[in-house]
Amino acid sequence: xxxxxxxxxxxxxxxxxxxxxxxxxxxxxxxxxxxxxxxxxxxxxxxxxxxxxxxxxxxxxxxxxxxxxxxxxxxxxxxxxxxxxxxxxxxxxxxxxxxxxxxxxxxxxxxxxxxxxxxxxxxxxxxxxxxxxxxxxxxxxxxxxxxxxxxxxxxxxxxxxxxxxxxxxxxxxxxxxxxxxxxxxxxxxxxxxxxxxxxxxxxxxxxxxxxxxxxxxxxxxxxxxxxxxxxxxxxxxxxxxxxxxxxxxxxxxxxxxxxxxxxxxxxxxxxxxxxxxxxxxxxxxxxxxxxxxxxxxxxxxxxxxxxxxxxxxxxxxxxxxxxxxxxxxxxxxxxxxxxxxxxxxxxxxxxxxxxxxxxxxxxxxxxxxxxxxxxxxxxxxxxxxxxxxxxxxxxxxxxxxxxxxxxxxxxxxxxxxxxxxxxxxxxxxxxxxxxxxxxxxxxxxxxxxxxxxxxxxxxxxxxxxxxxxxxxxxxxxxxxxxxxxxxxxxxxxxxxxxxxxxxxxxxxxxxxxxxxxxxxxxxxxxxxxxxxxxxxxxxx
Amino acid sequence: xxxxxxxxxxxxxxxxxxxxxxxxxxxxxxxxxxxxxxxxxxxxxxxxxxxxxxxxxxxxxxxxxxxxxxxxxxxxxxxxxxxxxxxxxxxxxxxxxxxxxxxxxxxxxxxxxxxxxxxxxxxxxxxxxxxxxxxxxxxxxxxxxxxxxxxxxxxxxxxxxxxxxxxxxxxxxxxxxxxxxxxxxxxxxxxxxxxxxxxxxxxxxxxxxxxxxxxxxxxxxxxxxxxxxxxxxxxxxxxxxxxxxxxxxxxx
Numbered sequence: 116x117x118x119x120x121x122x123x124x125x126x127x128x129x130x131x132x133x134x135x136x137x138x139x140x141x142x143x144x145x146x147x148x149x150x151x152x153x154x155x156x157x158x159x160x161x162x163x164x165x166x167x168x169x170x171x172x173x174x175x176x177x178x179x180x181x182x183x184x185x186x187x188x189x190x191x192x193x194x195x196x197x198x199x200x201x202x203x204x205x206x207x208x209x210x211x212x213x214x215x216x217x218x219x220x221x222x223x224x225x226x227x228x229x230x231x232x233x234x235x236x237x238x239x240x241x242x243x244x245x246x247x248x249x250x251x252x253x254x255x256x257x258x259x260x261x262x263x264x265x266x267x268x269x270x271x272x273x274x275x276x277x278x279x280x281x282x283x284x285x286x287x288x289x290x291x292x293x294x295x296x297x298x299x300x301x302x303x304x305x306x307x308x309x310x311x312x313x314x315x316x317x318x319x320x321x322x323x324x325x326x327x328x329x330x331x332x333x334x335x336x337x338x339x340x341x342x343x344x345x346x347x348x349x350x351x352x353x354x355x356x357x358x359x360x361x362x363x364x365x366x367x368x369x370x371x372x373x374x375x376x377x378x379x380x381x382x383x384x385x386x387x388x389x390x391x392x393x394x395x396x397x398x399x400x401x402x403x404x405x406x407x408x409x410x411x412x413x414x415x416x417x418x419x420x421x422x423x424x425x426x427x428x429x430x431x432x433x434x435x436x437x438x439x440x441x442x443x444x445x446x447x448x449x450x451x452x453x454x455x456x457x458x459x460x461x462x463x464x465x466x467x468x469x470x471x472x473x474x475x476x477x478x479x480x481x482x483x484x485x486x487x488x489x490x491x492x493x494x495x496x497x498x499x500x501x502x503x504x505x506x507x508x509x510x511x512x513x514x515x516x517x518x519x520x521x522x523x524x525x526x527x528x529x530x531x532x533x534x535x536x537x538x539x540x541x542x543x544x545x546x547x548x549x550x551x552x553x554x555x556x557x558x559x560x561x562x563x564x565x566x567x568x569x570x571x572x573x574x575x576x577x578x579x580x581x582x583x584x585x586x587x588x589x590x591x592x593x594x595x596x597x598x599x600x601x602x603x604x605x606x607x608x609x610x611x612x613x614x615x616x617x618x619x620x621x622x623x624x625x626x627x628x629x630x631x632x633x634x635x636x637x638x639x640x641x642x643x644x645x646x647x648x649x650x651x652x653x654x655x
Numbered sequence: 656x657x658x659x660x661x662x663x664x665x666x667x668x669x670x671x672x673x674x675x676x677x678x679x680x681x682x683x684x685x686x687x688x689x690x691x692x693x694x695x696x697x698x699x700x701x702x703x704x705x706x707x708x709x710x711x712x713x714x715x716x717x718x719x720x721x722x723x724x725x726x727x728x729x730x731x732x733x734x735x736x737x738x739x740x741x742x743x744x745x746x747x748x749x750x751x752x753x754x755x756x757x758x759x760x761x762x763x764x765x766x767x768x769x770x771x772x773x774x775x776x777x778x779x780x781x782x783x784x785x786x787x788x789x790x791x792x793x794x795x796x797x798x799x800x801x802x803x804x805x806x807x808x809x810x811x812x813x814x815x816x817x818x819x820x821x822x823x824x825x826x827x828x829x830x831x832x833x834x835x836x837x838x839x840x841x842x843x844x845x846x847x848x849x850x851x852x853x854x855x856x857x858x859x860x861x862x863x864x865x866x867x868x869x870x871x872x873x874x875x876x877x878x879x880x881x882x883x884x885x886x887x888x889x890x891x892x893x894x895x896x897x898x899x900x901x902x903x904x905x906x907x
Contacts, residue, residue: 220700223710289717297710298700327721331728335840343818344836345829346732352829357735361728629699636702 140225146211156198163191168581176568184567185252192255204376218300218637231286238280245272259347259358263339274333288322314379317403329365363414377514387615389456392644402441435485462536466517473509498558528625529605542590549583715878740830745901747834766795777873785863
């Protein structure tokens with residue numbers, strides 16, 4: 116067993132003590148701070164989900180009362196979306212890898228990067244305060260006038276928490292955009308960039324263009340509650356549907372904030388695990404931008420039954436269909452990349468394949484919901500719940516887990532147990548389908564979302580869903596153990612444990628503080644994923 | 656993990672130079688452009704002053720894009736209700752003091768001029784020019800806020816502030832109250848931006864006083880100036896939309 120001595124200059128060993136972490140300007144340490152914080156919120160959001168699934172085992176709604184149930188699904192949504200999914204890949208893997216993939220020592224604004232983490236933490240603490248102060252019961256969508264006039268829960272506090280966290284997202288996006296434009300290493304042209312960078316760049320565009328709109332929207336709701344300004348209150352001449360337009364102008368693109376970085380991760384993993392360049396590189400790159408742009412033009416498909424005109428609904432329906440094109444381009448190109456690749460059946464491959472299956476189902480059911488006529492039947496049903504969980508959990512989190520495993524040896528300098536990772540990927544895939552596929556059926560039969568009780572004949576499918584959720588929870592809990600174990604007892608990782616291409620694999624694991632040796636400028640003279648047939652690895 | 660890949664990885668780690676060039680990247684000692692002289696203001700992760708300035712300017716422009724969308728949400732709310740209640744909007748804008756609004760417009764335009772002159776002074780290396788123009792910019796900013804204070808105070812006196820004290824005897828009172836909700840929201844958030852801008856200018860003034868800026872290094876001054884101009888431009892939109900459009904055709 117050939118052990119490589121741990122790199123003495125690694126960013127982890129550069130300084131010790133709490134202050135060296137809390138005051139760090141190193142993008143890699145900030146990524147680790149984010150990783151710890153979002154993991155806590157993932158667990159918290161998971162607890163709320165578990166409470167929801169427990170309630171739904173019986174049709175009577177006898178475990179939690181209706182008011183508590185309203186709070187549980189609201190907090191599940193708020194925590195998972197704003198405090199886990201939106202920052203997940205960009206703030207952890209993106210923060211860690213973007214400067215390395217761009218061949219630079221750090222992001223353009225290291226202090227602003229640290230500030231973004233503090234804003235995240237402050238926003239998260241304010242929202243936790245809202246939870247302690249009795250929770251929020253409006254649903255994560257905060258629809259007016261219920262949220263602005265009627266609800267007696269801590270809506271204002273939660274709104275401020277989301278407002279503050281929004282700035283963390285904006286600052287991360289700003290940093291990525293400037294770094295990609297201005298800090299690329301000499302020779303690293305746009306079309307030599309790894310597709311992970313393209314995906315994060317497209318995500319950043321959505322972050323900076325969408326997030327300010329949700330910021331002003333929640334601020335208007337806050338002002339309505341705090342100062343009695345009647346922006347969305349029909350009793351005072353306001354228009355509650357205007358809130359929905361403003362809200363979905365951010366919150367639909369936010370779906371792409373969650374899934375686009377995941378698509379970037381999958382592009383890296385597919386190329387690495389198949390030892391082949393990504394098929395149709397420029398199509399995959401531009402499809403990220405196309406998704407980012409189209410994402411801003413489809414918000415009305417959340418409002419087919421919200422008094423929107425038929426013609427507006429028609430236009431939004433058609434544009435929604437167009438989103439399927441760049442998404443399909445990606446899916447087909449990943450498949451074509453795997454075709455005749457020398458696929459290495461290590462654990463990242465399992466996460467990738469899981470992603471592709473779940474994302475395909477999530478994407479295709481999106482077409483059902485985007486069809487204005489069918490939507491009238493399916494709207495606000497469990498079909499919608501199942502659809503967006505297939506995208507966000509089956510897609511985004513599967514990709515996040517895959518990426519976390521793929522780059523774990525780079526980030527921590529330790530090798531984890533590959534067999535347990537495979538087991539975890541399989542558990543998640545099976546548990547996920549058991550949880551959410553029955554919800555398509557329930558939704559199609561008419562079970563509405565956000566109810567804590569339901570007719571007896573739907574119990575079997577609901578029990579199946581809750582049983583699946585416990586398998587899913589096991590699949591997510593397992594990595595927490597073996598990844599933590601690897602931190603202390605794992606074998607030391609070599610620079611390139613998977614034997615793949617990419618700038619991040621040319622530097623030691625874990626990387627030194629300034630990524631590449633100090634006072635040296637990286638120069639890149641070839642495209643990404645330049646796997647030459649002569650250098651292919653022959654397994655076995 | 657398969658033994659094959661592990662040993663390959665190990666070989667690369669033991670020979671980082673070889674691994675790097677095999678992966679298509681190599682490193683150069685020292686650097687290329689612009690690294691000849693080490694300006695103390697050059698942060699470690701940039702390789703030239705030009706790159707540093709370009710990055711900070713682009714960063715501020717991107718931030719201003721987010722600000723445009725932030726205010727854009729309020730402009731949308733304004734537009735929707737203006738279309739719904741055109742008469743109430745005319746009535747509402749007739750309660751605003753056009754003279755005070757016009758004075759504030761002139762004050763802000765002057766402040767933008769002195770802001771540009773401060774950046775220019777840094778580019779030609781005049782510390783005195785920077786200090787004088789920054790002080791003037793701050794004075795203009797404060798003047799704007801003082802005028803705004805008197806405007807707000809007048810609205811309180813005339814019961815035009817939305818809430819329980821709003822004068823409900825006015826024609827179309829509910830809709831006019833909505834107009835004033837938007838008026839206070841837009842001008843209030845603009846005023847908060849002015850206060851942040853003045854705070855920023857105080858820091859920049861302190862740096863200029865200490866002689867931190869030179870023709871080689873004036874990035875913080877330039878990007879703060881961009882922010883200041885943006886806040887100015889927002890007012891250039893707010894003034895006609897709130898004070899001028901449709902005013903003095905109805906109520907008085």
